Amino acid sequence: MKLATIGVGNAGTKILDRMLEFEDKTNRSLCRHAMAINTARTDLAKPDFIPPERRVLIGDTHQGAKGHGVGGDVEVGADVAKTEIEEIRRAFDDVEIHDVDALLVSAGLGGGTGSGAGPVVIDELQKMYDEPVYGLGVLPGEYEGGRPALNAARSLQSFVTKVDNFVAFDNDAWRARDQTIEEGYDEMNGELATRIVTLLAAGEKDDTDVAENVMDSSDIMRTLDTGGISSIGYASSPVDAQKGLIGRFREDDEEFNADEATDATKIKGLVRRAVNSRLTIPCEVSSADRVLVVISGPPEMFARKGLESARQWLEDTADTVEVLAGDDPRENATELAAAVLLSNVTETPRVDEIQDQAVDAQNKIQELDAVREQEIEELITDDDDELDPVV
Numbered sequence: 001m002k003l004a005t006i007g008v009g010n011a012g013t014k015i016l017d018r019m020l021e022f023e024d025k026t027n028r029s030l031c032r033h034a035m036a037i038n039t040a041r042t043d044l045a046k047p048d049f050i051p052p053e054r055r056v057l058i059g060d061t062h063q064g065a066k067g068h069g070v071g072g073d074v075e076v077g078a079d080v081a082k083t084e085i086e087e088i089r090r091a092f093d094d095v096e097i098h099d100v101d102a103l104l105v106s107a108g109l110g111g112g113t114g115s116g117a118g119p120v121v122i123d124e125l126q127k128m129y130d131e132p133v134y135g136l137g138v139l140p141g142e143y144e145g146g147r148p149a150l151n152a153a154r155s156l157q158s159f160v161t162k163v164d165n166f167v168a169f170d171n172d173a174w175r176a177r178d179q180t181i182e183e184g185y186d187e188m189n190g191e192l193a194t195r196i197v198t199l200l201a202a203g204e205k206d207d208t209d210v211a212e213n214v215m216d217s218s219d220i221m222r223t224l225d226t227g228g229i230s231s232i233g234y235a236s237s238p239v240d241a242q243k244g245l246i247g248r249f250r251e252d253d254e255e256f257n258a259d260e261a262t263d264a265t266k267i268k269g270l271v272r273r274a275v276n277s278r279l280t281i282p283c284e285v286s287s288a289d290r291v292l293v294v295i296s297g298p299p300e301m302f303a304r305k306g307l308e309s310a311r312q313w314l315e316d317t318a319d320t321v322e323v324l325a326g327d328d329p330r331e332n333a334t335e336l337a338a339a340v341l342l343s344n345v346t347e348t349p350r351v352d353e354i355q356d357q358a359v360d361a362q363n364k365i366q367e368l369d370a371v372r373e374q375e376i377e378e379l380i381t382d383d384d385d386e387l388d389p390v391v
């Protein structure tokens with residue numbers, strides 16, 4: 001596929017930058033246009049790969065932002081983007097839409113800019129272009145507390161209703177306990193970038209003269225066409241030019257046999273590993289509406305039989321007949337990778353938890369407001385009592 005990509009807020013920008021880095025490292029060219037929109041000047045200076053002229057600072061004259069971010073306030077994030085919609089629109093004028101299949105907006109949903117300005121940006125893109133607009137969004141970890149959960153619960157609803165498909169990433173599922181938050185983010189962003197780019201960059205070459213099994217961008221778009229929330233699974237094994245695949249396969253895989261494993265069983269094993277891996281958002285695989293499998297690597301490693309039996313296994317596992325599978329040939333690739341898109345998954349426990357956490361946070365805020373109102377009323381009454389004799 002070919003995409004125009006827009007990172008909104010700090011996390012959205014960092015993730016997009018890592019996608020560009022992965023592309024650069026692996027000779028892919030998924031993101032034909034990359035842009036960052038943020039309310040924090042310092043964060044906009046940080047990317048290594050997003051071109052400086054494609055970084056848009058919004059809200060530097062807004063009272064609630066002043067170039068320093070919006071401090072987790074979704075209302076301010078949305079207001080800033082609405083106020084500066086003309087500037088945002090002008091920035092989109094540079095997008096060569098005839099050169100892309102779709103647009104992708106990435107954002108963290110726990111803060112104020114990504115979650116507030118993100119939906120405003122998506123609305124504008126949907127108005128301006130006929131191409132699908134996809135979302136790539138990070139759900140905050142439980143450890144972050146009530147406010148990010150409240151932001152995310154509200155914003156997730158806007159994102160999911162506005163985009164054509166929302167690929168979710170769950171910080172809770174990916175957090176390693178022995179890392180600082182920043183180290184953790186760096187690693188997570190790399191993992192997410194690898195998954196989304198491996199998946200969507202398949203079919204980026206519009207070659208008519210390609211082998212039969214090669215993934216087409218229209219297959220990817222068809223799988224994403226379900227709407228809703230999606231998750232990605234991924235597994236890879238290093239490739240040795242002489243010996244073929246040298247990665248270890250799960251020994252509990254019923255097909256596993258170190259000596260006899262053919263390329264076909266290896267491919268099937270890789271797809272199983274991808275589906276059983278840590279998904280970008282944990283979900284019940286059988287709740288997926290449609291599934292897409294991309295096998296990416298040196299073409300001599302592809303095995304038509306393997307792809308077909310992986311597809312059949314997935315049809316049973318995901319309990320859907322809508323499983324599309326294809327190859328993504330990458331000459332000189334050092335790994336064979338399987339990326340599996342589970343589209344429109346409905347059983348995602350973390351989304352339910354965030355909603356519960358958000359309701360708790362909302363109740364606490366209301367309780368605090370009620371206490372505050374009571375205190376103010378009491379203060380006024382006390383003042384009135386004191387004032388009475390004077391009047």
Ligand SMILES: Nc1nc2c(ncn2[C@@H]2O[C@H](COP(=O)(O)OP(=O)(O)OP(=O)(O)O)[C@@H](O)[C@H]2O)c(=O)[nH]1
Pocket residue numbers: 008009010011012014015039040068069070071072073107108109110111112113114115138139140141144148171185186188189
């Ligand atoms: N996976 C991942 N999540 C991040 C990263 N940085 C922040 N987050 C998450 O994204 C949420 C939003 O953080 P930011 O992106 O910094 O916030 P923002 O959208 O720029 O909004 P403001 O800071 O309020 O202006 C946080 O609550 C975290 O859950 C990152 O690098 N990787």
